[in-house]
Amino acid sequence: MDIALIGPSGAGKGTHIGNLVANFDLLHLSPGDLFRENLQDLTALGIIARKYMQCGELVPDEVVDAMIEACLRKADPEKGILFDGFPITVYQARFLDELLAKLGRQLDAVIYLDVSDQELERRLPGRIICRQCQTPFHQQYNPFKICPYHICQGEYLYQREDDTPEVAGVRLKIFYRKVAPVVAHYRNLGKLTVIDGDDDLNCVQQALIEAIKGVERQEVHAVRPIETQYIQALKDLTPAHPPKQAVYPSLDIVLLGGPGSGKGTQAEQLSKHFNLPHIATGDLFRENLKRETELGKLAKTYMDRGELVPDHITEAIVRERLSQPDTAVGFILDGFPRTISQAKALTEIMTAMQRRLTGVLYIKVPDEELVKRLSGRLICRNCQTPYHREFNPPIEEGRCDICGGELYQRDDDNPATVRQRLKTFHRQTEPLFDYYQKLDLLVEIDGQGKVSEVAERAIAAVQKLSLLLPEHSSGRF
Numbered sequence: 001m002d003i004a005l006i007g008p009s010g011a012g013k014g015t016h017i018g019n020l021v022a023n024f025d026l027l028h029l030s031p032g033d034l035f036r037e038n039l040q041d042l043t044a045l046g047i048i049a050r051k052y053m054q055c056g057e058l059v060p061d062e063v064v065d066a067m068i069e070a071c072l073r074k075a076d077p078e079k080g081i082l083f084d085g086f087p088i089t090v091y092q093a094r095f096l097d098e099l100l101a102k103l104g105r106q107l108d109a110v111i112y113l114d115v116s117d118q119e120l121e122r123r124l125p126g127r128i129i130c131r132q133c134q135t136p137f138h139q140q141y142n143p144f145k146i147c148p149y150h151i152c153q154g155e156y157l158y159q160r161e162d163d164t165p166e167v168a169g170v171r172l173k174i175f176y177r178k179v180a181p182v183v184a185h186y187r188n189l190g191k192l193t194v195i196d197g198d199d200d201l202n203c204v205q206q207a208l209i210e211a212i213k214g215v216e217r218q219e220v221h222a223v224r225p226i227e228t229q230y231i232q233a234l235k236d237l238t239p240a241h242p243p244k245q246a247v248y249p250s251l252d253i254v255l256l257g258g259p260g261s262g263k264g265t266q267a268e269q270l271s272k273h274f275n276l277p278h279i280a281t282g283d284l285f286r287e288n289l290k291r292e293t294e295l296g297k298l299a300k301t302y303m304d305r306g307e308l309v310p311d312h313i314t315e316a317i318v319r320e321r322l323s324q325p326d327t328a329v330g331f332i333l334d335g336f337p338r339t340i341s342q343a344k345a346l347t348e349i350m351t352a353m354q355r356r357l358t359g360v361l362y363i364k365v366p367d368e369e370l371v372k373r374l375s376g377r378l379i380c381r382n383c384q385t386p387y388h389r390e391f392n393p394p395i396e397e398g399r400c401d402i403c404g405g406e407l408y409q410r411d412d413d414n415p416a417t418v419r420q421r422l423k424t425f426h427r428q429t430e431p432l433f434d435y436y437q438k439l440d441l442l443v444e445i446d447g448q449g450k451v452s453e454v455a456e457r458a459i460a461a462v463q464k465l466s467l468l469l470p471e472h473s474s475g476r477f
Helices: 013-024 031-040 044-054 061-074 090-102 117-126 165-188 201-216 225-233 263-274 281-291 294-304 311-322 340-352 367-375 415-438 451-466
Strands: 002-006 027-029 081-084 109-114 127-130 136-138 192-196 251-257 278-280 330-334 359-364 377-380 386-388 442-446
Touching (some): 013 027, 013 136, 013 201, 027 061, 031 044, 044 061, 090 415, 165 192, 165 340, 192 201, 263 451, 278 281, 281 294, 281 311, 294 311, 442 451
Parallel strands (some): 002 081, 002 109, 027 081, 109 192
């Protein structure tokens, strides 16, 4: 019996998980706990993740996926699993469905713990977390009594810096944007059960127990579409401006491409040719950490606790950068969005700025070519400049041309890992293609050939897009 318990932050999942695991003898699998354990135990995957974090980079999804797969492969096939807060994106749902099927298992039910926004706002001020083991508690509903891991006495309890009503509202919006398609996915499979989480603690606990007993009896109370319509409504999606209604017409370009496609290189070429800022989200993240901005410090608190940086921080970093004066005539955005939720967030950001994306360029390269490229990739340990043993070698072997730093190959730049990364890229990116095609923004660029040849194709495509802008703005490019 494999079950997922999902719901917004503050719904009380952590409060109920312990009792459910004990009552039904289930293996508790929390991606957050799993990530921290891999970091602390210095597993091969933990070391890879730590290297990303030490370089000021976000840990790729495929690393976390591999951690989950490794855990499930070790799990007793006769013992059920309770997934805690996972999956909450369509990508995660498809990944989990495929992985469980490969292991001869399946997700028997997804329980959505439904709590109203008003109740979540009421609960938020009392939420506290153990800095040592990351177990959540609540001053009123779930006060600290004993550490479930027996490693502390309550001396490490603290309230998160972003547990404020304003940030909570943003987090909720992002959560609903992500989870609505997941709810629809499992509802259509007849596996979704919704529990009213607004009730008192004992009633919610009993309702969860009864729901899981129903799963044991193969009597899942599948909800009807009408019962989850409100979750779809809570997404509060902001539509993109129609082309002629954007108040500030500007040459705003997004680059998509698989790892090793050269989109960073092409972004630089486009930036120079059109005199537009190249905004790479990886650089943005590192800059905020280095300069110790408010957002950088907030991101660092998550990294220091061995946690993944949540989307609301990433989106805020992008939002702040796009609001700078140098983007007024346009920008080349590289590395964001990566997911359909982030794409919708970018639409919201652009609409708030009374602007609209001009185009989304997809640098298309066959997977086997990408494997070949990445297997020879080298990175400067100091400034992160990329090189390639065959296509872009440094002047001095092993040394960066720019800063003289040591060049190294990432642990995950080997053929097997690269193929897994590409699989993750395709899972996440295909919904983006559909999303941007519907907005008539997607342009495919053949990414094969010399850098200069690909650059010519990309520049020609952007030049053509610029002609679609109003006359007074297109003449600037």
